[in-house]
Amino acid sequence: MPDHIPSTRRNLPFRLSLPENDKLAIHVVYALFGLSVVFQIPGMLGVILAYLKRGEVAGSYLETHVAWQIRTFWLWLLMVVAGWLTVILLVGWLILLAAHLWLIWRIVKGWLVLVDERPIDRPEAFF
Template sequence: MDNDKERSLIAYNHITYLLNIVSYFTAGLLWIAPIVMNYVRRHEADGTWLATHFDWQIKTFWYSIFFFVIGMILLFISFGGLGISAVMDSGHLAAGSLLFAFLGVAVIGVTVVWHLYRIIRGWIALASNRPVP
C-alpha cells in the first residue's frame, strides 16, 4: 500500500471513530453511518495494520447491537410482568419484574461503557499508527 492510500484510510478511520462518538449525542441516529462506511472500504485495507481497525469497529458494532437488544428484551419482559403484577396484585411477580428491569438496565449500561471503551481504545491505537488486537 502506498503512503497516500494509507493516509487516506487513516483519515477515513478517524472519521468513523468520530461518528461513533458523535452518535451518542444524536440518540444513536449516526450509529449506522460508521458501520456502513467500514463495510464499504474495509477491503482496501486487507493485509495491512489498518484492517484491524475496520474489523475492530465492525465487531464492536455487532456485539453492541446484540447485547443492547438483550437488555431491551429484559426491560420489555419486566414491563409486562409489572403490568400483570398490578392487575393480579402480586408482590412476588412485581419483585421478579424489578429484577428483570435491573438486569436489563445493567446489560445496557455495561454495553454502552464497553462500546465507548472499544471506540476510544481503537481511536488511540489509530492515532499512534498501531493495530488493535
C-alpha cells in the same frame, strides 16, 4: 459535461474513497461510533463506512481497526437489543449501561491505537 460547469466532486475538501484518506475514514468511523453513545443512527453509518473501507485497507494496519470497528458495532447492537428485551426485568438497564460503557471503552482503545498508527493486537477479542 460542459467545461464551464464545475464538478461538485472536485470542489469537495476531501474524498474518503481515496487511499490517502483511509486513515481519515477510520477516524470518522470512531467519531460516528462515539456519537452513537447518544444517538443510534451514527453507529449504523459508521459500520457501513467500515464495511466500505474493509477491502481498501486490506493488508495494512488499518485492516485490524476496521475488523475491530465492525465487531464492536455488532456486539454492541446485540447487547443493546438484549438490554431492551430485558428492560422490564430491570436487569435490562444494567445491560444497557454495560453495553454503552463497553462501547466507549472500545472506541477509546481503538482510537488511541490508531493515533499511534499501530494495529489492534487482537481485533477479535471482546476487550
